[in-house]
Amino acid sequence: MDELPMDELPMDELPMDELPMDELRGEGWTRLLAAARRKLERDGGGDGRSVNGHSDDGGSIGLKDPSESERRVVIGLTGRYRPESVRRLTVSLAELDAALTTRYGIGLREMLTRLGGPIRDRAAERAALDLERERLLGTAGTSRHAAEPWFTAWLDGLASDGTLTRLIRRGDGHLLGCAIAVLAHLPTLGLPEIPVPGLPAVSTGLPGQSVPLPMLAERATGDTKALMPGSPLALLVLRALALRTGLPTVPGNRAGQRELWESAGAIVDDLASQVLVLNIRTRSEGVVSGWLDEAARHGIPYRLTLHQQAVSPVICAAEEIFVCENPAVLRAASAELGAGCAALVCTEGIPSAACHRLLDAAVAGGVRLRWRADFDWTGLRIVGRAIARYGAEPWRMSAADYAASLAEGESTPLAGPPADSPWDEALAALMTSRGQTVMEERLIPPLLADLASDAPSVSTARRST
Known part of the structure; x- marks a missing residue:
């Protein structure tokens, strides 16, 4: 046919x-x-x-x-x-x-x-989406961090602002599990190995150690490039770290993001990670120790990188190191006290990996730390973590110090999630009731008095009150 x-x-x-x-x-x-x-x-x-x-x-x-x-x-x-x-x-x-x-x-x-x-079939798609979202959140709820407020706030934010839904729709829902694995492997959280479905369980090592970001990525996900700047996984983890440090959002610049990684012990760049110091004299050999000693001899501030400490370890000679948050304090100490200033370290906000490397070695060598920060919620967290990590003693960080400083001038309103002050519970309570910040710069005169090496010995009570 x-x-x-x-x-x-x-x-x-x-x-x-x-x-x-x-x-x-x-x-x-x-x-x-x-x-x-x-x-x-x-x-x-x-x-x-x-x-x-x-x-x-x-x-x-x-x-x-x-x-x-x-x-x-x-x-x-x-x-x-x-x-x-x-x-x-x-x-x-x-x-x-x-x-x-x-x-x-x-x-x-x-x-x-x-x-x-x-x-x-949009109804079926919605049902599948809801089921997958509940599954992922249920798995996240088994994390060792699940009871911590910052972790809960992180998950709630991902679920409420649509981030988790978008991840699932584009086939990236597994990134939530990867982010939780990264958080489990961050050194400063001090956690042992944690099993994550589908991912290898690798010990993080001891609290306080630092790990390069590619190595962290490989340990947690098997992919050294998974935490490249701007990657979806990196942004997920940074959101969690921002909440952990009291920041409302992830910094939009690379420097701010690097600080967040370093606050958790992950090293993005050991040349960029640095700490500002004044009069850090050493009892160690090596070119870096020589540079520090020479700078201290003239009372000149010095920026010490993480890389320098790795190639030439530093052992501090001081029995006591003061730690402040703002460079203005260190600058004033250099100008007014010079070589006569006590050993001083400036964190410039959240302590960097370079800062922790220096202070870890110092404390291991028997050095005492006197620590302070701004009177704001982030400052309370910084001091609280220093006490927990180093056994540091608060330096002029009491409710009385706050009240006296507040009376000297106008201040800006407190912002962000509140924090505790376990070394002086009255401090956090007073800050909550007054609702005002006090920056370190306002305390420069009494701080310089404490730092003057020829001043009478400052008792622990005076330094913390």
């Missing part, structure tokens, strides 16, 4: 790309078919027919303020006249399905699939 010419084949036997569907892409059909797709996807991907093949109206769709072309199409579909003044046209899916079947030999669902791809 001879084959029929292409133009004589029934429409339901024509190849997909041969069906004469140009009219369906015209003005009269575009909104109508788009509304039909939305309806089907919203209702679960049905096609206007029951499961046994018999006709079912499947609901209706409407067009508001139809064009003349749309009006004519609907009249042709339904056989019912609509006046030119009509403001809304309504068509049942069954009518649309029947008209397409009669004209093209294929029904509504198949036609929409050919024109614009498969019909989505």
Whole structure:
């Protein structure tokens, strides 16, 4: 039997790309078919027919303020006249399905699939999304950090602002588990190995150790590049670290992000990680120790990098080191006291890995630390962590110091999540009631008095009150 010419084949036997569907892409059909797709996807991907093949109206769709072309199409579909003044046209899916079947030999669902791809079952997608979100959050709830406020706030934020939903939709939901694994491997959190489904359990080592960022990424995820700056995983982890340090958001600049990593013991760049010091005399050999001793001999501030300490370890000669937060304090000490100033370290905010490297070695050698920071919530966290890590003694960080400083001038309002002051519970309570910050710069005169090496011995009580 001879084959029929292409133009004589029934429409339901024509190849997909041969069906004469140009009219369906015209003005009269575009909104109508788009509304039909939305309806089907919203209702679960049905096609206007029951499961046994018999006709079912499947609901209706409407067009508001139809064009003349749309009006004519609907009249042709339904056989019912609509006046030119009509403001809304309504068509049942069954009518649309029947008209397409009669004209093209294929029904509504198949036609929409050919024109614009498969019909989505949005209800099923939403259910699957909710199920996956609950699964991921349930797994996160088994983390050793689960009871910590910053971790809970991190998860709540990811769930409430749509971040977790977006990750799941683009197939990156596994990154939440990776982020939790990274947090588990961060050295300064001091955690032993923690099993994460699908990821290797690797010991983090002892608290206080530092690890290069690529090594951290490899340990936690198996991919050395997983924590590259700007990567989705890096941003997830940084959000957690920001909350852990009391910051409302992740810093937008590389320097701020590097500080966050270093606060948790991850080294982004050992040349960029540095600490500002004054009069750090040493009892160690090596070129770096020589530089520090020479700077101390002249009372000149010195910036010490993590890399320098790695290649030439420093052993501090002082019995006691004072630690402040702001460079203005160290600058004033250099200008007014010079070489007569006590050993002083400036953290310039959250202590860097270079700062911790220096102070870890100092404390291991028997050096006592006197530590202070701004009277704000971040400052309380910094001092609290110094006490926990080093056994540091607060330096003029009492409620009495705060009250006296507050009385000397105007201050800016406190911002961010509150913090405790376990060394002096009255301090946090007073800061909460007054609601004002006091920066270190306001305390420079009494701080310099403490730092003057020829001043009378300053008792621990005086330094912390």
